[in-house]
Amino acid sequence: MVSGKSSTTSLVKAPPGFALRLVQGKKCGTPSNLFDEFAQALAFPDYFGHNWDALEECLADFEWLPAKGYILLITDAHAVLPDDEDEYETLLEVLSDAGEAWSKGQTADGRRAPFHAVFVVAEQDKSKRKRWELEEVSFEEQKTSRTRPARKRSSKPSRK
Template identity: 25%
Template sequence: MWNSHQAPLVVARNTEVKLSEVLPSTGAIAVTNVDGRSMADLDAVFTQFYDGLRFPTYFGWNWPAFSELLRDLSWLSANRFLIVVDNADLLLRDEPIERPAFFRILKEATRHWAGPGLAAPGEPSRMLVLLVCEDSQVAELEDELRAAR
């Protein structure tokens, strides 16, 4: 899984995922788990990521700052990053207009971590994002992720 995906991956809650498929075989990895149930609005999204990834205090609490920090992460002592968004179908439910920006930024961050100087040619992205949801929500979430530009 780590080796084959460079964009956020939508995973049904009951899917069995082998640890060897999610975690790389070498390197220090930072893992954070955030919950869509606790991210009903934009402030809650920023708070969950601020706490989960230990964002610096200078975080600007806006999309540009969020994007910048997801592409930096230099304050973490890791060279790979796994972000698990549980109940991803529920995030930003009070502000659905913000969902495309959230998904676009996640896609940009995973592409960034696969870029020159960060990952060797042919090497997978150093960031993997798993969007976990109910089986019935997988197709809709995948469509939403594809549409986010």
């Protein structure tokens, strides 16, 4: 629980050599706003396409942000895409895929590095979201389908 007296950034201290970036959840109410906030917080290159595929690509290629590891601190997480659970789940999948790519060395530069997304939410705001994590897939479902079902992601820019 975060009290009003403590700042969110004071809760996390990045290890030496790690990049800690703050993403303001209150600025991520729509996909378009979320893409803008991630681009600003992570200093994405000008070619960032403002869509889910481009977000996933940039999260797995931090050549402009060299570090031993990466921590994204997402504040006011209850305010991230609050009106669209499908888009929120897509965000979780993109972050999960980026973490997997970094852990397996499947990033643009082929190196392995820790990648963490930390969602910060006040105790009184936890109930504002039905689910906070990806839906689990049962072992039986995994046996019958070797790959995760593809999410429909718009490759078009989400600018309005």
